[in-house]
Amino acid sequence: MNIKEMKDLIKYIEKSDIKEFQYENEQESIYISKMDDVQQVVAQPQYAPMQSAPAHAPAAPAAAPAAEAPAAPKASGNEVVSPIVGTFYAAASPGAAPFVKEGDAVKKGQTLCIVEAMKIMNEIEAEYDCKIVKIVGQNGVPVEFGETIFVVEPL
Amino acid sequence: MIDVSAYSKYYGKNGNLVYLEEIDSTNAYAVANDLEQFTCVVADIQTAGRGRSGRVWHSETDANLYFSIVIDGLDSSQLLPMNIFAGYLLSDTLKHMTEAKIKWPNDMTVNGKKLAGILMETSFSGGVLEKVVLGIGLNVNCTSFPDEINDIATSLFLETGVKYEREQILASFMTNLKSSFEAFRTGGVDIVKLWPYYSALLDKKITIHKDGVKTEYTEKGIDGTGCLLALDKSGSLKTIITGDIGYDFCR
Numbered sequence: 159m160n161i162k163e164m165k166d167l168i169k170y171i172e173k174s175d176i177k178e179f180q181y182e183n184e185q186e187s188i189y190i191s192k193m194d195d196v197q198q199v200v201a202q203p204q205y206a207p208m209q210s211a212p213a214h215a216p217a218a219p220a221a222a223p224a225a226e227a228p229a230a231p232k233a234s235g236n237e238v239v240s241p242i243v244g245t246f247y248a249a250a251s252p253g254a255a256p257f258v259k260e261g262d263a264v265k266k267g268q269t270l271c272i273v274e275a276m277k278i279m280n281e282i283e284a285e286y287d288c289k290i291v292k293i294v295g296q297n298g299v300p301v302e303f304g305e306t307i308f309v310v311e312p313l
Numbered sequence: 314m315i316d317v318s319a320y321s322k323y324y325g326k327n328g329n330l331v332y333l334e335e336i337d338s339t340n341a342y343a344v345a346n347d348l349e350q351f352t353c354v355v356a357d358i359q360t361a362g363r364g365r366s367g368r369v370w371h372s373e374t375d376a377n378l379y380f381s382i383v384i385d386g387l388d389s390s391q392l393l394p395m396n397i398f399a400g401y402l403l404s405d406t407l408k409h410m411t412e413a414k415i416k417w418p419n420d421m422t423v424n425g426k427k428l429a430g431i432l433m434e435t436s437f438s439g440g441v442l443e444k445v446v447l448g449i450g451l452n453v454n455c456t457s458f459p460d461e462i463n464d465i466a467t468s469l470f471l472e473t474g475v476k477y478e479r480e481q482i483l484a485s486f487m488t489n490l491k492s493s494f495e496a497f498r499t500g501g502v503d504i505v506k507l508w509p510y511y512s513a514l515l516d517k518k519i520t521i522h523k524d525g526v527k528t529e530y531t532e533k534g535i536d537g538t539g540c541l542l543a544l545d546k547s548g549s550l551k552t553i554i555t556g557d558i559g560y561d562f563c564r
Contacts, residue, residue, distance in 0.1 A: 161501050168499070241440040242389070250341070251361070267438065276393040276539065276554065277418045278433045281344060285439035 159186060236291065238282070238308035244275030246295035246307060256297075262290045263313060270308055271295060287313040314375060315355055316480055323484030330355065337361040339381035340434045340448035348383045351494075353487060355380040359450075376455035377468070378479050381448040382490065386498055389435075389442045393418065393539030396433050397504050398497050399447055399490075401511050403429060406486045411472045414513035416558050417532070417541045421451075422513045425560070426467035428452055449486075453479050465560045508535050514558065519543065523556030532558075 159167075240246070248256040248271055257269045264270065269281045270290075288310035295307035315332050324330075329352040336342050338361050339354045348354070359379045387395055400415040407413045413421045413428050421429035429451040436444045452468035454476045469477055496502050509515050515534065520527045521543070530543035533550065541553040 161499060164499060165495075165501075239440070241437045241442075254361075269436070273437075277396060278392045278435060279340075281434060281436040283436050283438045283443070 236288075236310050236312070237306045238270065238285070238310055239304050240273055240282070240295070240301040240307050241303070242273055242275045242280060243303050244273040244280065244301060246297065246299055246301045247272040247274060248293065248295070248297045256293075258290050258293070258308075260290050260293055264288060264290060273301060273307075282307070284310070289313055314357060315483075319478065320480040320484055323481050324487055328484075328487060329353065332356075334358065335360060338448075339379050340432060340446050343381040343383055343446040343448075344434050344436050344444055350383060350385045351487070351491060352383045353380055353483070354382075355483060376470075377453050378449070378451040378483060380483060381446050382487070384445045384447050384494075387442075387445050390538065391498070392433060392435065392445065394504050394537070395445075395447065395497070396431055397508075397535065397539050398502060399431050399433075399449070401504070401507055402489045402493065403431070403449065403451070403486060404511050406482065406489055407469070410469055410475070410477065415511050416513050417535065418539065420558075423467055423472050425513075426465055427560075428467050428469070428472070451482070453477055453482065504539065505535060505537055520559045521553055521556040522559045527559060 248258075250257070250272065257271055258264055264284045264287070266284055266286050268284045270284055271282050273280045273282055290308060291311050292309040293307075294309060295301055295305075301307055314334070317330060317332050320330060321328070329349055331342075331348070331352060331354045333339070333342065333354065333356045335358040336354075336356045338359055339356050341361075342356075343352070343354045356379050357375055384395065396419055397415070397417075400419070400421060403421055404413045404415065407428075411423050411428070413423050416422045416427075419431040419433075420427050421431070429449060432448045432450075434446045434448065435442060452466065452471075454470045455468045456470060457463070458466045469475070493502065512532065512534075514532045517532055519530050519532050521530060521541075528545070530545055530551065530553070533542045533544055535541055536552060541558075543551055543553055545551050
């Protein structure tokens with residue numbers, strides 16, 4: 159499917175009452191959703207390097223965000239891992255107080271650190287209410303995808 | 314003070330504008346709050362406006378534009394390309410005033426001096442990209458800079474001798490963004506092909522500053538992921554992922 163066809167399709171669906179649309183063939187799979195809680199449009203040719211979900215994956219709306227990164231790493235148990243390769247920063251700016259300290263209780267959605275990658279400042283937020291047991295990432299030091307940056311205890 | 318009604322006059326009433334007289338950082342506000350697509354957060358003063366690496370952006374009351382826009386629907390691989398594309402849009406927006414060009418990856422320059430900075434911020438929760446904010450600081454009407462940045466900073470006023478209405482510039486940028494975002498998001502904008510029209514330093518000698526080390530290159534363009542392509546001293550083409558182009562070769 160070329161860009162023009164895709165645009166036409168998007169336009170058509172935008173105007174229609176269709177809430178979700180999925181299409182798949184050997185080369186490409188397209189998933190478009192107008193639901194508010196998912197990414198609005200995910201269209202991904204199979205040969206794209208970032209492709210992660212197998213073609214037969216169930217088309218649950220929750221699966222859509224997984225297509226945007228090489229499979230979201232699981233925060234298994236009490237570890238918070240970096241979702242991207244980048245440089246770990248404990249504070250918003252040099253000399254500023256760190257976002258969190260060991261022993262802090264943090265709320266879901268609270269910023270834990272920044273991982274700077276490709277010039278973009280990425281705030282890593284707490285996925286659930288938790289206590290910071292250990293800060294593993296070191297300020298200004300690179301972290302790998304999936305590397306543990308915090309050890310936390312769910313509250 | 315931003316005149317919201319003047320902004321609406323240019324942009325129409327549909328645009329979501331959050332005007333704050335003073336805020337630590339418009340980016341931080343936009344990341345922290347639940348705002349709709351293309352909501353623009355604008356402030357007169359940023360008390361902790363961040364440049365990349367936490368450098369504080371020189372913030373003069375009412376003279377400049379500091380704004381952040383909520384951008385939904387991007388894949389994480391589109392973040393750096395979006396940063397570059399935002400530079401193209403800003404250059405187009407300012408075209409009739411001055412020729413602002415990009416110093417990779419996120420500075421806009423005029424005659425080797427910095428006119429504007431672009432800083433994107435995102436938030437991730439549990440490995441999932443949740444929010445993307447595009448932040449821009451643009452020197453519009455400021456008449457002077459502190460000594461330490463006087464040689465490397467400029468404003469639209471200093472370049473042209475004319476004072477501009479900030480609301481109109483903001484409305485014009487938002488219009489450009491809204492009209493071309495869908496094309497960008499769906500892959501309809503070739504940032505690689507457009508780079509030569511917008512780069513301040515194509516085919517020029519540059520120094521890349523990284524971890525306190527300066528290395529000389531000749532700029533040759535960007536690749537599709539937004540990384541810089543440059544020839545090193547031995548003549549081999551390198552892809553530069555991190556680092557900054559210094560201002561030492563810009564003039």
